[in-house]
Amino acid sequence: MPLPTTFFCDLAVAGVQALQPYQPGKPIEELQREYGVTDIVKLASNENPLGPSPKALAAARETFAELHRYPDGNGFALRQALAAHHDVDPLSITLGSGSNDLLEMVARAFLGPGREAVFSKHAFAIYAIASQAVGATPVAAPANPREHAQPFGHDLDAMRAAITADTRVVFIANPNNPTGTWLAAEELERFFDSVPRDVIIVLDEAYVEYAEAAPGYREGSAWVARYPNLVVTRTFSKAQGLAGLRVGYGLSHPQVADLLNRVRMPFNVSIPAQAAAVAALADAEHVQASVRLNREEMQRLQAQLEGLGLRWLPSAGNFLCVEVGPRAADVYEGLLRRGVIVRPVGGGYGLPTFLRMSIGLQRENGRLLQALGELREQGLLQVA
Numbered sequence: 001m002p003l004p005t006t007f008f009c010d011l012a013v014a015g016v017q018a019l020q021p022y023q024p025g026k027p028i029e030e031l032q033r034e035y036g037v038t039d040i041v042k043l044a045s046n047e048n049p050l051g052p053s054p055k056a057l058a059a060a061r062e063t064f065a066e067l068h069r070y071p072d073g074n075g076f077a078l079r080q081a082l083a084a085h086h087d088v089d090p091l092s093i094t095l096g097s098g099s100n101d102l103l104e105m106v107a108r109a110f111l112g113p114g115r116e117a118v119f120s121k122h123a124f125a126i127y128a129i130a131s132q133a134v135g136a137t138p139v140a141a142p143a144n145p146r147e148h149a150q151p152f153g154h155d156l157d158a159m160r161a162a163i164t165a166d167t168r169v170v171f172i173a174n175p176n177n178p179t180g181t182w183l184a185a186e187e188l189e190r191f192f193d194s195v196p197r198d199v200i201i202v203l204d205e206a207y208v209e210y211a212e213a214a215p216g217y218r219e220g221s222a223w224v225a226r227y228p229n230l231v232v233t234r235t236f237s238k239a240q241g242l243a244g245l246r247v248g249y250g251l252s253h254p255q256v257a258d259l260l261n262r263v264r265m266p267f268n269v270s271i272p273a274q275a276a277a278v279a280a281l282a283d284a285e286h287v288q289a290s291v292r293l294n295r296e297e298m299q300r301l302q303a304q305l306e307g308l309g310l311r312w313l314p315s316a317g318n319f320l321c322v323e324v325g326p327r328a329a330d331v332y333e334g335l336l337r338r339g340v341i342v343r344p345v346g347g348g349y350g351l352p353t354f355l356r357m358s359i360g361l362q363r364e365n366g367r368l369l370q371a372l373g374e375l376r377e378q379g380l381l382q383v384a
């Protein structure tokens, strides 16, 4: 007898039944396959257009002869390097297969049925997914209004108000993806002071390197000593250009790190990833060059978008959330047909008139601009 079409769905735990899978930026190969387009520019996943440090690549390559071995499950060398880099105890570091892995570890260690996770509307989609997957209740606090200096960004007062006796985790992205908005150090400190100590605060700093010049911004590693309920997450996927290797980490109180390490899968960070991360950490020049390129290209792109009559949200990241108007889906499609992949942020992100565009190389941003110009000619863009 054939199975009813919902047979396995009904078997899944309740949180998983209700999950919408994460929608990643469209891969280059998929666009090639589906549209037959070549010479594709991908500005959809906030990757570093310069690629990784050549030293990180060389370090990864040198490990290839030992790939029949398991990695060091404790990641000794990388944790030592990170501890020195941040001037913290190695026991306060938890390694992840990307920082997404950390978000999931926090959810598995601290969330579950009957518990709540608070995050901001228009924040990174993984917060809701990781919480729901373990049966917890995701609570999206209202975001800043459009007129705010940080439009659609985190409203920390609203987030504080959303915390109940059942809240165990609060997720904050600073800067936030997909909006690009950021929080000043003083408002974060006020928030940390106001949150009960039995609520874990995750401060997701995936874009920290790009944000350091943003007014009021301060990176959060020093707060870990002051707020034992704080977990700062970092990644090698963005400014270090190692998204494909999957390596990130958390900084926290050693007791929290111990709990995270209990739910961490053994060998979650591969041998090449550990080696590349150690080398990337030592190559500050590459990060500086990446940040400089981002700043220069962001300014150029903004001037050109303004020329097209477009508006965008303030950004402390390596991307811009650009308002293209009610036909954003057609604009996205039109860009795909011209070989340019950007990121829709309607659906799960609740910003249906916007598209998120990563800052690429000058040539890549030029392709984006040219394509947007053509779509404007077709009347698809809502311009000021």
Ligand SMILES: *Cc1c(COP(=O)(O)O)cnc(C)c1O
Pocket: 046, 097, 098, 099, 100, 101, 124, 173, 176, 177, 204, 206, 234, 235, 236, 237, 238, 243, 247, 248
């Ligand atoms: C890109 C991104 C990450 C990084 O994910 P990895 O798993 O480290 O590749 C984390 N948080 C936010 C908000 C991001 O945009």
